Amino acid sequence: MIIDNLAEFASKKFGQNFLKSDIYLHKIIQAMPNDDLKVAEIGPGLGDLTKELVKVRNVTAFEVDKRLCEHLTSEFETPIHEGRFELKCGDVLERWESKSLLDESYHLVANLPYYIATNIILKAFKDEHCQSILVMVQKEVAVKFSASVKQKEFSSLSVLAQTVGKATLCFEVEPEAFVPAPNVTSAVLLIEKDTSQDDEKFEKFLKIAFAQPRKKLSKNLSSTFSKDIVNALFSKLELDSNLRPHEAETSTYHHIYNELKDNLDGNEQPKRKQSKSRERNTKKP
Numbered sequence: 092m093i094i095d096n097l098a099e100f101a102s103k104k105f106g107q108n109f110l111k112s113d114i115y116l117h118k119i120i121q122a123m124p125n126d127d128l129k130v131a132e133i134g135p136g137l138g139d140l141t142k143e144l145v146k147v148r149n150v151t152a153f154e155v156d157k158r159l160c161e162h163l164t165s166e167f168e169t170p171i172h173e174g175r176f177e178l179k180c181g182d183v184l185e186r187w188e189s190k191s192l193l194d195e196s197y198h199l200v201a202n203l204p205y206y207i208a209t210n211i212i213l214k215a216f217k218d219e220h221c222q223s224i225l226v227m228v229q230k231e232v233a234v235k236f237s238a239s240v241k242q243k244e245f246s247s248l249s250v251l252a253q254t255v256g257k258a259t260l261c262f263e264v265e266p267e268a269f270v271p272a273p274n275v276t277s278a279v280l281l282i283e284k285d286t287s288q289d290d291e292k293f294e295k296f297l298k299i300a301f302a303q304p305r306k307k308l309s310k311n312l313s314s315t316f317s318k319d320i321v322n323a324l325f326s327k328l329e330l331d332s333n334l335r336p337h338e339a340e341t342s343t344y345h346h347i348y349n350e351l352k353d354n355l356d357g358n359e360q361p362k363r364k365q366s367k368s369r370e371r372n373t374k375k376p
């Protein structure tokens with residue numbers, strides 16, 4: 092496929108910002124876990140990262156854009172023929188609805204479409220076959236996943252990342268490394284999984300705990316659970332009643348959750364009525 096103007100060709104709808112920097116492509120390959128597991132790539136695009144990946148691993152890639160699927164099928168004819176590369180056309184989130192992305196253990200490596208990056212990472216947390224996640228995302232998202240307790244960026248995403256393993260922001264990537272250049276700085280994030288996290292109720296609990304990140308944790312929890320129960324629990328766990336959400340350790344969240352989860356049926360609405368603007372701004376966990 093000959094593309095005269097890549098910036099015009101790129102589809103905004105599919106979050107296409109093609110990485111056109113050999114330096115960063117190689118840095119991603121160097122940051123990969125050092126073993127022989129298969130790689131799942133989401134959004135191979137024009138295949139620049141894919142070309143580097145198939146040199147070192149067997150790869151299965153998931154691409155939603157039919158124009159790119161045609162291009163990749165011809166570009167990777169040899170590795171497809173040799174069984175080193177498989178291309179699945181369609182929306183990766185649909186595939187993830189019913190089963191693991193791959194039928195065997197794998198590492199996820201991708202320059203993710205930013206509009207669904209957080210969603211994809213949370214799906215990979217749940218997928219038992221996924222052993223690690225090495226992804227290019229918006230820097231802000233990478234910071235949220237990799238923040239440590241007491242840093243102001245420590246969020247529900249940091250708690251979820253620490254629940255499955257260890258998250259590291261590997262390096263930042265400037266907008267000019269992509270065509271078209273995104274409006275934000277990007278970063279490569281590595282999450283090495285020790286376990287999976289498939290408890291949607293825990294995600295809901297964290298949403299409540301971090302609903303207003305600058306308020307007291309006890310206050311956020313009291314929007315859903317009775318104040319008496321929350322106060323009694325803070326005494327039992329010897330927690331400071333002034334604790335802010337970013338100051339509580341991941342293990343503390345698990346302790347609180349274990350005590351409160353039976354009072355959480357999954358359909359909670361905060362007791363206090365939210366203002367319209369806050370409803371619109373409701374964030375993912």
Ligand code: SAM
Pocket residue numbers: 105106107108109110111133134135136137138139140153154155156159181182183184201202203204205207
């Ligand atoms: N890997 C390429 C690169 O580094 O240049 C392209 C990365 S681009 C940021 C994101 C890619 O994800 C695009 O190829 C886009 O078409 C694809 N994509 C977007 N939404 C998708 C989805 N729901 N399922 C599978 N692929 C998707």
